[in-house]
Amino acid sequence: MAVLVLLRHGKSMWNKLNLFTGWVDVPLAEEGIDEALKAGERLKNCCFDEVYTSVLIRSIQTAMISLSKNKCGKIPIIQHNEGKMKDWANMPENIPVLPVYEIEELNERYYGNLQGLNKQEMAEKFGAEMVHRWRRSYDINPPGGESLKDNYERTIPFFKSTIIPKLQEGKNILISAHGNSLRAIVKFIENISDNDIPKFEIPTGKPLIYDYKNGGFIKKSDDEND
Numbered sequence: 001m002a003v004l005v006l007l008r009h010g011k012s013m014w015n016k017l018n019l020f021t022g023w024v025d026v027p028l029a030e031e032g033i034d035e036a037l038k039a040g041e042r043l044k045n046c047c048f049d050e051v052y053t054s055v056l057i058r059s060i061q062t063a064m065i066s067l068s069k070n071k072c073g074k075i076p077i078i079q080h081n082e083g084k085m086k087d088w089a090n091m092p093e094n095i096p097v098l099p100v101y102e103i104e105e106l107n108e109r110y111y112g113n114l115q116g117l118n119k120q121e122m123a124e125k126f127g128a129e130m131v132h133r134w135r136r137s138y139d140i141n142p143p144g145g146e147s148l149k150d151n152y153e154r155t156i157p158f159f160k161s162t163i164i165p166k167l168q169e170g171k172n173i174l175i176s177a178h179g180n181s182l183r184a185i186v187k188f189i190e191n192i193s194d195n196d197i198p199k200f201e202i203p204t205g206k207p208l209i210y211d212y213k214n215g216g217f218i219k220k221s222d223d224e225n226d
């Protein structure tokens with residue numbers, strides 16, 4: 001058996017301003033830092049073997065801040081691919097490393113021309129229904145951006161080729177990512193239909209915890225989440 005935890009980053013400075021963010025690399029707001037600490041408190045006894053984030057700072061901060069609460073004795077270290085960032089002269093022995101991988105496929109949906117615009121102002125300009133469709137429908141693209149389906153088509157091949165084999169090896173995995181890349185993953189693992197996915201929301205900073213057993217995912221209820 002293995003555990004998979006999906007964690008949406010805490011509130012970012014642009015979430016607080018209600019701006020479309022997508023791939024704009026905005027950091028956490030103070031409130032988001034508190035949410036990451038709270039998530040870390042809930043997950044403090046969950047001994048992860050590997051951690052995956054997107055390449056966006058809000059997901060990396062959320063993972064690292066939440067892991068500052070972890071009681072399993074490993075030091076999270078970002079694994080870089082090249083040169084001096086990759087090769088250490090000395091790796092201290094007897095100090096276990098928790099590898100953290102930054103993966104572009106886990107990025108938020110690319111919001112195209114909407115990035116930097118206010119969600120409420122766009123609803124006033126284009127109508128609440130249109131903006132809701134851009135934000136929540138499965139296969140309607142926001143102008144110049146990715147639909148949830150596009151997001152699914154880049155995130156799920158990565159999830160299948162990298163995350164599932166790790167779970168099969170019995171590794172406990174934390175994925176710290178975004179509202180839409182995580183909606184894509186939940187759609188896949190809970191088999192949510194295209195019609196039902198628009199209603200599914202993931203709150204910031206609240207871990208979703210699954211046991212992976214016999215090739216299937218079992219969602220733990222909130223009161224079991226620790």
Ligand SMILES: O=C(O)[C@H](O)COP(=O)(O)O
Pocket residue numbers: 019020021022023108111135178179180
């Ligand atoms: O990119 C953004 O603006 C948010 O992180 C997610 O936005 P949404 O809730 O409008 O999809």
